[in-house]
Amino acid sequence: MTTASAFDPAGPAGDDHAAGLRRDQWRERMGLAGLAAPALLLVTVTMLVPVGWLFGLSFLDDNGALSLEHYRRMLAEPSYGRTFRTTFEISFVTTLICILLGYPLAYFLSQLPRRAANLCMIAVLLPFWTSLLVRTYAWLVLLQRSGLINTWGMKLGLWSEPLQLVHNMGGTLIGMVHIMLPFMVLPLYGTMRAIDRNLLRAAASLGSTPVHGFWTVFFPLSLPGLAAGAALVFVLCLGFYVTPAMLGGGKVTMVSNRIANDIELFFNWGAASALGVVLLVITLVVLVLAARLSRGAGLFGAGH
């Protein structure tokens, strides 16, 4: 009988352990938050502080006085406008080509048995395991005037003069598409994998041809993945440096190349910072729009 009353919540002690249980829960939460603390600290020190510092710099003129000079110059000088136009052009075209190449590839992968798909996925991800610089140099070796493609093309008699394949817009696009393609394929593949195959079977049983079923069922449901991949590729392109610098041959100036020039050639930290701030703002706007777009698609239940 005594043991029974010891477990009775309304027993003589009257202790329902509420305070203790609350304390346990708090401790558990703090422990979990503690796991994220090192990463948070790192992001603060290496990201927020320098960006904030650059942000401040962009509003100071050469004498250290508060001014909007750098932003004014960006609007006044047409070369800045050209740089931004080039950046957007390259980013847009790269994204488009990535969609055209990546969508069929992701579709193919999503229809394979899982094991085969994983193997193929390794092939897609393989470039990630080599350095960006090496991959870009590899394209240089292939595309330059005395490169593999020109040598072979001329030997086979396809063309007689070396083609200008690199150090221009085309070369830059080739290199960037190659590097960006996995960023398009990965989210697309994930979304497509999650689409229930019975949906296409259902469409077929209801009288839908495979092509009609693709456009009315599969494609709309793959849109969130397409939006995510496109946003990722576009945003990464906006800030790309190495590939346009090497394959563009100085003829393709993107914002990041301009920033590097401003600092390395002109030691103009203020102008570089202002460019960085504008690029950051544009990137954020693109991301917000993409999130809106894919949430819009999600509204129709596609994320389900």
Place this chain on the structure above:
Amino acid sequence: MRLAGDHERPRDAAASASGSATALPIAVRRLSKAYGAVPVLDEIDLDVRPGEFLTLLGPSGSGKTTLLMAIAGFLRPDKGSIRFGEREVVRLAPHKREIGMVFQNYALFPHMDVARNVGFPLRLRRVPAAEIARRVEAALQMFQLGGFGSRRIDQLSGGQRQRVALARAIVFEPRIILMDEPLSALDKQLRERMQIELRQLHERLGTTTVYVTHDQREALTMSDRVAILDRGRIARIDTPRAIYDDPGSRFVAEFIGESSFLDVAVADGVARAAGTTIRAGNLPTQQGRCTMVLRPERLHLLGPGQGEGMNCFDGRVTGAVYQGDTLLLQTVLNGGSPVALRVTTRGGEGPPPAPGTPIRIGIAVSDTVLLPDEAKGAP
């Protein structure tokens, strides 16, 4: 010993009476499919009568879903023939087969609302918009979903989704309906209600229906006939009652209903099991062995002096499980065979017999079913 021929088939009669001109028969001939060396469908012959509700029942891996998918056209068999009425369809693309299909996970289009889902097959058939709206609403009404047209799929409960899937499958008046475990994702109560609804729907439409399930109770509840599949072959096809009363093989007996089995030895025209001479409607004449099926609800707990017209066994209780409406008694017969019997509870009968209590059980001679020994063929 099968009591062939004299089973009532009221549902068959009803089906063929209401089986309108639109109902199509399905004839499957020598249909085979193998993955590597493993046959999934092994020369299947199956006839589905026009307007019939036929269930394919079997354990997982028996080929029931494969067979359904082959009929629907989603799976290409290695060889064989499938005919809908006079038309050979085995090489016909699924979208040309005019089949209403219901999937286990509903397969509703998540990016379309209820009305667009149900209207999908009608839009494909270029039905005028006003008529689509009318027919969609009528189909939804039929499933108590009137006014749900503008709902999103993720706003519906499991049962409602299943109803939308059904409405979509019948709205274009297909002549054949295929269902792949359509109720298995629902909870028990809803499932049982939907079974009755589906059965009523079938009686109203009279469409030839092939239904796949692994739930034997569902198969018995809904079907005109049940085909039991075992390793890519049809082990038995008959009405639910005929199969239950005389399974014909140990596999079917184990799969349909709960049963205990007794080894029976036949010598000189006398069958003996667990120390008792067995009387049955159709005793085997040759020497050998066969198996006796004991359905728990056909067994009786006997008091002193009872047991007239029965095969009786002595044993003792090993356990009792109270299940509300019934009491499941586990017993072991003298000789060691475990047998379960089910006693209907009526209240006020006191505690169940304690383990070890001696017990006498009986089964009517008319309920006694002997199965041929698998290894030796017919008894």
